[in-house]
Amino acid sequence: MSVAGVASSLDRTGTRPRHSAIVRITHWIAVLGVLGLLVSGIGILISHPRLYWGETGYVGGDSLIDVPIPFVIGPSVWNRPIHFFFAWILTLAGLAYVAGGFITRHFRNDLMPGKTDLRWTSIRGLILDHLRWRSADTTAAGTYNVVQRLTYLAAVFVLFPAIFWTGLAMSFGVTSVFPVLAVALGGHQSARTLHFAFVVLLLLFVAVHILMIWLGGFVNNLRAMITGTLSPGRNAR
Amino acid sequence: MSNSFTRRKLITMGLPVAVGASGVGAAAYLASRYGLIPPDHNGILGIGETLTYATQRLLTSKHSQAREFKRSDISKIAPVNGPHPTDENYRKLLANGFKNWRIAIEGLVRRPASLSLEDLQRLPSESHIILHACEEGWSYIAEWTGVRLASVLDLIEIRPEARYVVFEPFPNPSQTTGVVRLLGSSIDMADALHPQTLLAYGMNGEALPADHGAPVRLRLGRHLGYKNTKYLSRIILTDKISFRGRGTWYGGI
Secondary structure, three states, rough: OOOHHHHHHHHOOOOOOOOOOHHHHHHHHHHHHHHHHHHHHHHOOOOEEEOOOOEOEEEEOOOEEEEOOOOOOHHHHHHHHHHHHHHHHHHHHHHHHHHHHOOOOHHHHHHHHOOOHHHHHHHHHHHHHHHHOOOHHHHHHOOOOOHHHHHHHHHHHHHHHHHHHHHOOHHHHHHHHHHHHHHHOOOHHHHHHHHHHOOOOOHHHHHHHHHHHHHOOOOHHHHHHHHOOHHHHHHOO | HHHHHHHHHHHHHHHHHHHHHHHHHHHHHHHHHHOOOOOOOOOOHHHHHHHHHHHHHOOOOOOOOOOOOOHHHOOOOOOOOOOOOOHHHHHHHHHHHOOOEEEEEEEEEEOEEEEEEEHHHHHOOOEEEEEEOOOOOEEEEEEEEEEEEEHHHHHHEEEEOEEEEEEEEEEEEEEEOOOOOOOEEEHHHHHHOOOOOOOEEEEEEEEEHHHHHOOEEOOOOEEEEEEEOOOEEEEEOOOOOOOOOOOOOOOOO
């Protein structure tokens, strides 16, 4: 990012930090939660690396996907309490983020696309620019473009809730009260398979997220998410 | 520094702290009052275990039941984890068709009992077609027939201070290696008195097979497979348990 870019973004946003405290704090707690869930989730998956559809699924029956790795059963008993521990961390951080996002108008100001932005021509223009490796430096604008806004909104309000739902749908305690959570998905094994599928989508999002941060200036973006400002000495109030 | 900035900071920083503090306070109050602390509440992971157990106990009632299925849904294969007991006593009982098998029910009860298979079968029987899911990820549907644990607990008259029911399988002394072991388990009174909690002696219309825990195993509607102790030899009612097992004590998630 150029110095002029930083200056113009500060001019436009005035005293407002790039990311509010609630966004920064919950972002890093969520990173911790996702990492813990990912490691323990892989540990649970490899104890039975086959995916099924419907209510039932077992070795000897039909499967949907056979993940080509051996069955590793040993550590799985520890992965479950670790998984639920980090699930609570992520859930509480997520709730705090969403509540804070509404209170501070983060969603309305930073993430809701404008009406004109939602036109197909402007979205197509953005996508074409990206494909030509132009305008990856979106931080210069001090705001998110429409593709970024829609992607973040989808991650927050579709992807994470879908992972949460499909996870809960595997709990017999939860489905004894809300059987529809499992039935609507096609059954216990469908919930497990969808849990896996949504996590793959989330990892895709994370990969693109990190790539874009890299292309947009890794150090500056990282600093913005830690301190709230884009570069030292420019945090004029 | 403008006022609006101070107010924003107050809201963004103060609200989560206030919500967190009052949440912890309310949770502690509820937990102590309604017994929402599980036996594996210790340590870092115990925080998650406690939150899960407390939430599920507040969410589920003794009436909320696991989903039941049709006979036509019963799986062709019912996979088995874990070995048979190698206990000499168990092998003699198995060879004799469990004619001399008896289950001891003791602890915090007014009338400790030792019941035979026939004693259990004379009590009202019922069947449930439910999903059996292993923590590893696989699952099958089967029909289980037996007597409600609640009916047996009525007979022996539990004392009011009883909080947990502990299930002991026949031992497996020869087993020194392997990760899949014969597991005992314990449940709270909400699950012990639950209408789908059976001492099961039948499976899919036949006597419970040796692979699935003959002569009698525990069957819980709302728990994963590892809580459903096979090859039962003893049931103990107690007011506290020290959970030295691995993994999660509560198997409803």
